[in-house]
Amino acid sequence: MSSLHEALLAAHLKNDREALVRLYERAADTSDDKDAKGFYLTHAYIFALEAGLPIADELRTRLVHMGREVD
Amino acid sequence: MTSDLSAVRRKLNVANGLPNAHYTDPETIAEENEAVLADGWAGLAVAADVPEPGDAKPLTFLGEPLLLLRDRNGIVRVFQNICRHRGMILVEEPRKIEGVLRCPYHSWCYSLDGKLVATPHVGGPGQNAHEDVDKNMLGLLELRSHIWRDVVFVNLSGTADAFEEVHADLIARWAEFDKPLYHGGEDSKFKLEVNTNWKLAVENYCESYHLPWVHPGLNSYSRLEDHYNIEVSEQYSGQGTLVYRQLKGENDQVFPDFEDLSDKWDTAAEYITVYPNVLLGVHRDHAFAIVLEPVSHTKTVEHVHFYYAVENSDPDLRADNAAQWKTVFEEDIFVVEGMQRGRAARGFDGGRFSPVMDGPTHCFHDWIASKIISKRQALAAE
Numbered sequence: 001m002s003s004l005h006e007a008l009l010a011a012h013l014k015n016d017r018e019a020l021v022r023l024y025e026r027a028a029d030t031s032d033d034k035d036a037k038g039f040y041l042t043h044a045y046i047f048a049l050e051a052g053l054p055i056a057d058e059l060r061t062r063l064v065h066m067g068r069e070v071d
Numbered sequence: 072m073t074s075d076l077s078a079v080r081r082k083l084n085v086a087n088g089l090p091n092a093h094y095t096d097p098e099t100i101a102e103e104n105e106a107v108l109a110d111g112w113a114g115l116a117v118a119a120d121v122p123e124p125g126d127a128k129p130l131t132f133l134g135e136p137l138l139l140l141r142d143r144n145g146i147v148r149v150f151q152n153i154c155r156h157r158g159m160i161l162v163e164e165p166r167k168i169e170g171v172l173r174c175p176y177h178s179w180c181y182s183l184d185g186k187l188v189a190t191p192h193v194g195g196p197g198q199n200a201h202e203d204v205d206k207n208m209l210g211l212l213e214l215r216s217h218i219w220r221d222v223v224f225v226n227l228s229g230t231a232d233a234f235e236e237v238h239a240d241l242i243a244r245w246a247e248f249d250k251p252l253y254h255g256g257e258d259s260k261f262k263l264e265v266n267t268n269w270k271l272a273v274e275n276y277c278e279s280y281h282l283p284w285v286h287p288g289l290n291s292y293s294r295l296e297d298h299y300n301i302e303v304s305e306q307y308s309g310q311g312t313l314v315y316r317q318l319k320g321e322n323d324q325v326f327p328d329f330e331d332l333s334d335k336w337d338t339a340a341e342y343i344t345v346y347p348n349v350l351l352g353v354h355r356d357h358a359f360a361i362v363l364e365p366v367s368h369t370k371t372v373e374h375v376h377f378y379y380a381v382e383n384s385d386p387d388l389r390a391d392n393a394a395q396w397k398t399v400f401e402e403d404i405f406v407v408e409g410m411q412r413g414r415a416a417r418g419f420d421g422g423r424f425s426p427v428m429d430g431p432t433h434c435f436h437d438w439i440a441s442k443i444i445s446k447r448q449a450l451a452a453e
Contacts, residue, residue, distance in 0.1 A: 035196055035197050037197075038197025038198070039192075039196050039197040041197070042191045042192065042197055042199055045189070045191075046173065046178050046180060046189060046191050048170075049170050049173070049180050049188070049189055050170050050171055050173040050180065051169050051170050052169040052171075053170070056170070068197050068198055068199050068200075069199045069200060070200040
């Protein structure tokens with residue numbers, strides 16, 4: 001997780017939103033904690049939304065299924 | 072203390088100009104700004120400032136943070152440049168919005184048509200909705216806006232009559248020029264920062280009286296007697312010329328004309344102020360728009376833009392045209408700055424007009440005074 005943490009910091013520093021989406025999604029997928037998963041997935045979704053990336057729809061659907069976003 | 076506008080409202084031959092306070096006193100100008108700029112249709116920018124979908128440009132008008140934006144459908148919109156959450160500024164610099172507008176503070180996100188689409192963690196960590204936060208009620212605050220001749224006009228108060236009604240007469244006057252306008256691009260815009268109240272730029276623009284003295288280069292072909300006043304009471308004013316000559320390039324090339332103009336425009340051109348703060352010019356082969364940005368009561372930025380009848384006009388000729396006009400507009404700076412400094416003279420009574428030459432300026436002052444008086448009456452009746 002520490003290398004992921006460093007990669008996230010680097011992506012934030014560069015405002016590399018594609019990397020932020022990828023890394024936050026990975027953080028969500030590798031977390032066992034439901035709340036942490038929702039937190040990370042939310043960040044992946046927001047940066048995808050901001051960048052206009054098609055994956056935003058898929059991330060949103062996942063959040064809706066988790067009860068963390070409404071249609 | 073409110074200013075006395077009775078002398079301004081007299082007939083031209085016995086009227087005075089606006090009192091000094093309308094150029095020097097922040098309190099008087101604050102009242103005027105509400106009546107004249109906020110309650111009406113003020114020029115804010117040009118649509119060419121945001122040429123492509125997703126283009127966003129933050130602007131400040133009367134101290135308010137605004138956001139000019141072209142949405143995904145190509146519609147130009149003007150929003151308050153603030154998040155509905157904590158009032159944070161959304162966009163700091165002109166840029167392209169690729170997806171949504173994300174507030175840099177807590178990342179609430181808005182689509183380009185202003186809808187609130189995401190409120191991350193609003194219901195707690197990882198909970199992105201809350202029953203008490205209705206996204207449908209929290210879209211960006213959009214201003215009434217209207218585009219005419221590529222100028223984006225806004226009505227800050229939201230109370231003005233429709234633009235087409237307010238300016239019906241002027242729109243009809245220039246109906247022949249209701250043709251596609253092509254902004255010349257980077258070589259066809261510039262801005263002038265001037266130490267003057269914006270109204271003095273209008274006043275100077277409206278009249279031809281000063282031309283032979285301030286623009287001696289025009290005398291060779293554009294004499295005072297070749298100009299005429301344009302005055303439509305309480306609507307607009309300006310000046311026209313009967314001897315417009317087209318700019319020619321090295322090989323005598325000229326800009327293509329706007330199509331289907333009547334013969335009058337072979338040699339005529341008109342320069343009109345769309346009250347309050349937009350200066351427009353039309354010619355057979357090009358047009359321009361100057362949006363006056365009232366930065367403060369003593370500072371104005373003139374945003375100048377040139378337009379042509381075709382998309383791919385001659386770039387060298389465009390550059391020459393912009394340079395020629397820039398020279399003319401720069402020649403006016405010492406005048407509008409000098410008049411501004413002159414307004415500090417306590418004995419100045421607003422000045423006496425030439426009963427023949429100053430009608431367009433008086434028309435503008437009379438309109439300003441009428442708006443202020445109407446506003447005072449409306450407030451007194453509340």
